[in-house]
Amino acid sequence: MNNKVWGNPKGVFLVSGVELWERFSYYGMLGLLVLFLTANANTGGLQWSTETALKLMGIYSGFIFAAPAIGGWIANNYWGERKCIFYGGLLVTVGHLLLGGPVYFPYLIDLLSDEPISNLLLSSNISYETLFADKETLIQVSSLSLDQVTQYSWLVVGYHLKLWSFLIGLGLIVMGTGLIKPAVSSIINHFYAPGSKSRDSGFAFFMSSIYLGAFSANFVAGTLGEKLGWHAGFSAAALGMVVGITAYIIWQKKYLGDIGIEPQNPSKSRNEQPIKLSLEHKKRLALVVLMGVFTVIYAVAFYQKGGMLNLYTLNKVNRVVWGFEIPATWFLSISTGIFIVSAPYLVKLVAHKFPKIDAIYKLALGLICIGIAYSLLALGDVIGGDNEKVSILWIVLTYILFGLGDVLVWPAQISAAAALAPKHLTSFVVGAWYLTIGIGSWLTGYVGALSTEYSHLSLFVGISTACLFSATVLMLCYGSLSKLSGKVSL
Known part of the structure; x- marks a missing residue:
């Protein structure tokens, strides 16, 4: 019985499918996050300031990509990859359901209190930036007065349930994602022998699954959230994760066999001396860290699309085509x-026609793509002027370059991290590598928040300069960096 599809084991496609639906849920929510946080309370939003919303998005995204370091450690030492995927999927599902709490819980309070709490919260001018609000605070930040509700304490309860159900939901998604991401990447790595030429192909399909989930999420969850209600978009994201974890439960034994059941470095057997890292291993890990520094810069630029660029598209770009206003998401x-269409073919093309272009060079080329993209945004902003909306062409060209940059960067970087890691620390190293994206995502919020103090043009020029300069440094240091990989093919 043939256990391969397109030259890759079927198990690769199973766990990639789990990641697809996890990313569907994540990106479906992420596309709506800043829009929901900054939306007026009378539309169901939390009415946060742009600066606070962008900073929360940065903190949240940072934790999302930092959590896999802990998840990888748990997989390596306690649960194994398989359990991490299962429990992570459950946490993500519950987390997304709680994101709909700002709609569901006020209606529950209506039933318990016999007061029109949900309507009062919608009709008021309440901003939900205060984490712990009392009656006096709500009176100050809203247009309500005490005589508008018999039991004002119920309004305080409704306020906190609406805010904290959403924040707790974000926290559960962080924990679940932290368990899933390193486990999936590690399992894929187990299917390939060291130095296998098929490794990049397997990781390219893995990344294509991520982007297929992200692509469909923006059309499904994003559209539902913008057009029908925020809770509809968040609930659609939860449904996606249910599909993914159900498929995993049904087919994991058939296609994964014994892979990932037992932890690779179980803590219970620590009576033995810990495995010491050789000088070769230390050099390889140093290369992972050094490439991670440049990945941080790439991530800061790339993940603006969920925050500052998303708001820019919503407010500054002319999105009307043939009388239809295209949703920002x-x-x-x-x-x-672009990634889905080009990734499998471009990866194979580079591997066969340009074998000397390794993960280090690909990272530099990815930074160049992003740098040029922000240069185009700057040009479009100059042409558009202060009082006119920017042509849709500029944002489309920008995101095309974003997609090409992703093809060059993410598959190669994840594959390199897994290949450079000592075998007994694969899950942990892959998880720790995600810290680079986490740091970049965290900084994204703070860099994006600068748009409230400086012009978009200044930010576009600054980010473009940083990316192009970083690419230049990376290429100049290529010889020294490539020596650190030893005999490992990147």
């Missing part, structure tokens, strides 16, 4: 669509 799918 749809534009986020351009880069993902």
Whole structure:
């Protein structure tokens, strides 16, 4: 019985499918996050300031990509990859359901209190930036007065349930994602022998699954959230994760066999001396860290698409085509669509026609793509002027370059991290590598928040300069960096 599809084991496609639906849920929510946080309370939003919303998005995204370091350690030492995927999927599902709490819980309070709490919260001018609000605070930040509700304490309860159900939901998604991501990447790595030429192909399909989830999420969850209600988009994201974890439960034994059941470095057997890292291993890990520094810069630029660029598209870009106003979240799918279409073919083309272009060079080329993209945004902003909306062409070209940059960067970087890691620390190293994206995503919020103090043009020029300069440094240091990989093919 043939256990391969397109030259890759079927188990690769199973766990990639789990990642697809996890990313569907994540990106479906992420595309709506800043829009929901900054939306007026009378539309169901939390009415946060742009600066606070962008900073929360950065903190949240940072934790999302930092959590896999802990998840990888748990997989390596306690649960194994398989359990991490299962429990992570459950946490993500519950987390997304709680994101709909701002709608569901006020209606529950209506039933318990016999007061129109949900309508009062919608009709008021309440901003939900205060984490712990009392009656006096709500009176100050809203247009309500005490005589508008018999039991004002119920309004305080409704306020906190609406805010904290959402924040707790974000926290559960962080924990679940932290368990899933390193486990999936590690399992894929187990299917390939060291130095296998098929490794990049397997990781390219893995990344294509991520982007297929992201692509469809913006059209499904994003559209539902913008057009029908925020809770509809968040609930659609939860449904996606249910599909993914159900498929995993049904087919894991058939296609994964014994892979990932037992931890690779179980803590219970620590009576033995810990395995010491050789000088070769230390050099390889140093290369992972050094490439990670440049990945941070790439991530800061790339993940603006979920925050500052998403708001820029919503407010500054002329999105009307043939009388139809395109939802802002749809534009986020351009880069993902480019990745899905081009990744498997471009990876194979580079491997066969340009074998000397390794993960280090690909990272530099990816930074160049992003740098040029922000240069185009700057040009479009200059042409558009202060009082006119920017042509849709500029944001489309920008996201096309984002997609090409992703093809060059993410598959090669994840594959390199897994290949350079000592075998007994694969899950942990892959998880720790995600810290680079986490740091970049965290900084994204703070860099994006600068748009409230400086012009978009200044930010576009600054980010473009940083990316192009970093690419130049990376290429100049290529010889020294490549020596650290030893005999490992990147």
